[in-house]
Amino acid sequence: MILSHQHVDEIRRIAAGHAPAAGTPDSLIHRSWHRCVNTHGLDPAQSFGPRVESPTRLRESRERIEEYLQVARGGMEQLFKRVSDLGYVLLLTDADGVTVDYIGNDSWGKDAQRAGLYLGANWKEEIAGTNGIGTCIYEQAALTCHRDDHFYTGNVGLSCNTAPLFHPDGKLMGVLDVSALAMPNARESQHLALHLTTLYGQMIEDANFVRHFRDHWILRLATSWALVDVLGDMMLAFDSDGVLAGASTGARKWLSGLALQGGDDAPIEGRHLTDVFRCSMDDIWRLARSSNVMDRALLSAFDHQSYFGSVVAPRMRSAASSAAGPRDVTDAAPALAPASPALERLAGDDKQMRALQDQARRLANKRINILIQGETGTGKEVFAKALHESSTRHDKPFVAVNCASIPESLIESELFGYTAGTFTGARSRGMKGLIVQAHGGTLFLDEIGDMPLHLQTRLLRVLSEHEVLPLGADRPIRVELTVIAASHRDLRQLIAAGSFREDLYYRLCGATLPLPALRDRRDLGYLIELILREEAEHLDTRAYIADEALELLERYEWPGNVRQLRNVLRFGLALSDGEGIYPEHLPPEVTAPPVLLLLPPASGAVPAVSVAQSPPARAMTRPPEAERLLAALQEHRWNITAVAAQAGQNRTTIYRQMKRFGIVSPTQLPPEGERS
Known part of the structure; x- marks a missing residue:
């Protein structure tokens, strides 16, 4: 009785906001005591009797979470094998604290039922005060409520270890509870039981996640x-x-x-x-x-x-995921x-290109024509071929046609083919056109914007009817193929100018993939390494690029894009005899120093330097971004790597910002007498 009074007094003292005495339960339990008194309006001196819900309420709760119960029961049975000899019973509750499943030793049945460790018992904190289940629901964390951690004195003999169980959508589903009617006084005796409860709680959650x-x-x-x-x-x-x-x-x-x-x-x-x-x-x-x-x-x-x-x-x-028809798992x-190393190797960690690769992978096996837009040299044909090799058509032909390079007088016969004797100089047996050669595979039409208008009409028929009529033939030939077109020109502008058919445009652009220019990509280092590796294989050498040369390449704008980068690296490898590429091995357009104009410095600032090609009005303006970049460069003593790390960017981006704002490192300035 004295112990009961001490327990009640301690709860009231903590609930009133007094600091807990040394060695008392942790703050999680104290928060619950405070809630019970000040929020729930409970009195620890009152007697406690477990509240048992009606059979109807229990049945409704079980039916609501029937599949979850089936999964959880398997985990509970495995757990009970490990704790039954230690005197524990297992409870599973719903999110409201109502016990919906129970496993225990028959010999403990009556005692456990009197203590509320049975089906239908409601352990909600508002009803039962501080306890393993109710407090776990509030805190949504695994915990031990050991003996006099409980709010009501009638429960101080219990030891409860609980873990919250969450639905795959993140909402609380219920609580797994491992409880004993009598345990040693030391809370430490429950460490193993709490660990097992948490472990099996996660296993039940994971099993339910996989099922869901x-x-x-x-x-x-x-x-x-x-x-x-x-x-x-x-x-x-x-x-x-x-x-x-x-x-x-x-x-x-x-x-x-x-x-x-x-x-x-x-x-x-x-x-x-x-x-x-x-x-x-x-x-x-x-x-x-x-x-x-x-x-x-x-x-x-x-x-x-x-x-x-x-x-x-x-x-x-599911019905949603199988809308296109059943598929064997x-x-x-x-x-x-499909395996697509050809697509994957086209980019490093550039986010634009990674997103483009993922789109291409999803489109690869769809019966849809694709239009690739991009500046000259961005690798449109390489990307198209990689897309083909990543598809289920990879063992079928990939036929590339450059509409700008074939003379207009020949493009019709090259594309559509002809029969024997169609015109003077024709092959005696006729010729199978490129469209027919691509049957079953991929036809790549590069620079489609340069195709003559009258051939655009014939191509439109091929795409709509899946038939090709060779020159001089009486009967069309059936073809099945995917067309990938590419252009560095804006086809919509050509449509407005009347030089490209609008209906053909919409036949070609079932999906449009925009290839970014090299100056807008963040994986220049990866591309350099990739190209060097490819070229070194042909030269049978282990070529590399020195840091000084790499810095020059990172600063350059690359108007010719990836094609120009490959040519520059080939040039460097040739001059270096296949060894390391240094600045002296790079072509003049990459290494030529900029013509410089000095900006008037801001008060107390080191003068920035502007590239002469920048518009004069812009050169005389110091935007806030330029000031911040200049301050960062000065702070890090013009260490580009350190500035990039601080900004969360790569060095290429910093170099481009420097060029944009006309900022040049003092080490790159010409002697003062040579500045103009």
């Missing part, structure tokens, strides 16, 4: 390659386009700390995997196809950490995401 998203792809993530297939630390569910549909509890907590685009409050659902990982979808699909646990690749995330991953294929297809990964 059985019609989606699931990416498991772990820090250990050996466990990633069976006990992933985190799981992400996604569709065939890589769009997230859900995340496990661990993954939700992790994602909330990544500062992804859209802010922390933006929902996880609807984001893309490439917003989370520094990789393309091709990297994810390779995991799906791998059957060797040793091949579980490291995925680099935007928290600068790497994780081992494995991908689980859908076990069934074993074939799903190759069909949805």
